[in-house]
Amino acid sequence: MFKPANKLALKWIIATLALTLTLTVGCSPSSTQSPPLQPDSTSPTTPSSETTPPSSSEQPPDTARELLLNMRKLAEQGKVINSDFPAKTTAIEDVKKKWGEPDKTEWVATAKGSYATYAMHEMVFGFNKGSQIFDVRSFDKQLKSLSLNKTKEVYGTPAYDVKVNGEEIIGYTAGAEFKIEFVFPEPTNTNSNPMMDHYLVLYPRGTVNNMADDPGRQW
Template sequence: MVKIFALKRCILIPALAFVLLVSGCSDADNGKISPNQDGAKAPPSAESDNGSRQGDSAVQVIDQQKALISRVMELARQGKVVNSQFAAEETVIDDVEKEWGRPEKTDYVPEAKGNFASYTGRGVVIGYNKGSQVFDIRSYDSELKKITLSGVRGVLGSPAHTSSYNNQDILGYTAGDKFKIRFVFPRSTTDTTDPALDHVSVFYPRGTVNSMSEDPGLEW
């Protein structure tokens, strides 16, 4: 009996080992991967994916603002604004009226040294002197609302001129040899520390000079 039991034991142990070996190979062949297998990676979480998309969107907005500010400055060097074909210095008010018709209203502004014709439907105000020369073009185009105070400083650096007027903060930069540009923002508050642009003004200072009355005109 002892010999028979020992013989059975000798047969069962190798058989059991063989079964386990075959089972392991079968799992591997079927592509089953152990949860603890080295190299297994968890899928990215929804939170990390959303964070990545938000980061990309923020970068895109910043890039768009930089491009818009650069475009505004390039036009300013030509005496122009984004939604007007007219250039300061070279244009007289009659040229504007031939193309756009009569303005909705015209106001004389003594401290600004001229008349200002408002084309409200176009989002443009045209300033001209006694000789009808256009010296100031202001754009209120909705696209400009994408520009922020910090964005202007970030792209153009420290302004050559700053001032405050009628609850507005103004940043002034030179635009070539003849023109200047003023970025006009609502005044910053505790609730709005980085306001969006209200309008830009492309300005030709020499157009405000009146030699006959010895008026040196405006620098800004």
């Protein structure tokens, strides 16, 4: 009477062992290991610590240098900035026809001529007895941005450099016929690099007076 019971118990044991084996194999590490993650191509990249240097077009313009170079270019034609009246080829009557009578006119012996002031135009013209303009001076407000050091940096060592009456005047040749001079307050301990007050373009031959045997001025 015990044989059927023994057979039934044996079947349960075999079934239990088979189930245990199946679960063990199914839960092995090799079958549950996930594949390695691949990098996400859509994820943002980390910016490089290196930065691209700005191109030359992005550099701030050197406006002082550009202005000084333009002044020299005009000086080679006998002109100053913002003026249509060059030295040598213009008479004082030409200015009067366009701008009217000057605010004042005075004879300056040391400068070898008469000087007409047009304050509204920030201009002064020196002319000889023949009415020829030989000295054109600009007091344009732009000049206040030009320092003594910057002018020497752009133009180099001046051919003419004097300090007189509280001013320093430096000069350079401008082409074959003209000179260009820059007038600054004289440097001091508290202001070693003053800003320009005015400048002029000179036609030296216009100051020569052969009748008086006067060789004129060079600066």
